[in-house]
Amino acid sequence: MGVRIDAALALLVLIAVGTAFVIVEPGVSWVAASIGGLGTLVFELVAARDPETVRRYWDQPVVQGLTVAVTLAGIAIGAVVAPSSVLSFVFGALVTYLVVLLVVQRDAKTGVRSRMK
Numbered sequence: 001m002g003v004r005i006d007a008a009l010a011l012l013v014l015i016a017v018g019t020a021f022v023i024v025e026p027g028v029s030w031v032a033a034s035i036g037g038l039g040t041l042v043f044e045l046v047a048a049r050d051p052e053t054v055r056r057y058w059d060q061p062v063v064q065g066l067t068v069a070v071t072l073a074g075i076a077i078g079a080v081v082a083p084s085s086v087l088s089f090v091f092g093a094l095v096t097y098l099v100v101l102l103v104v105q106r107d108a109k110t111g112v113r114s115r116m117k
Contacts, residue, residue: 003105007098009064013071014094017087020075026083028091036092044100 021028047054057063071090078086 003101005064006058007101009068010094010097010101013068013075014091014098016072016075017090017094020079020083020087021091024079024083024087026087029084029088032085032088033092033095036089036094037096039089040093040096040100044097 075087075090078090
C-alpha cells in the first residue's frame with residue numbers, strides 16, 4: 001500500500017471533518033487544532049522508531065477500515081458534543097499528517113534520509 005493510500009484515507013476523513021464544519025458551523029479552536037497537530041508529530045516520531053512494524057500492522061485493510069470507521073464515528077459524535085474542539089483537533093491532526101506524508105514522499109524522491117530515524 002503506502003503513502004498514496006495513507007493520503008487518500010486522510011483526505012477522506014478530512015472531507016468528513018470539513019463537511020461537519022459546514023453543517024455545524026462551530027468556531028475553529030486553534031488550541032485544539034494545534035494539539036491535534038502536535039499529537040500527530042509525537043505519534044509519527046514514536047512510530048519512526050520501528051517503521052517496519054508500524055507498516056506491517058497499518059497495511060492491513062481491516063486495521064485501516066476500522067481506523068477510518070472509528071474516526072468518522074468520533075467526528076459525528078464530536079460534532080454534537082463538542083464541535084469546535086473535536087473538529088478542530090481532528091483537522092489539525094489530519095493536516096499535519098498530510099504535511100508529514102508530503103515531506104516523507106519528497107525526501108524519498110530526492111534520496112534524503114528522514115531526520116525522524
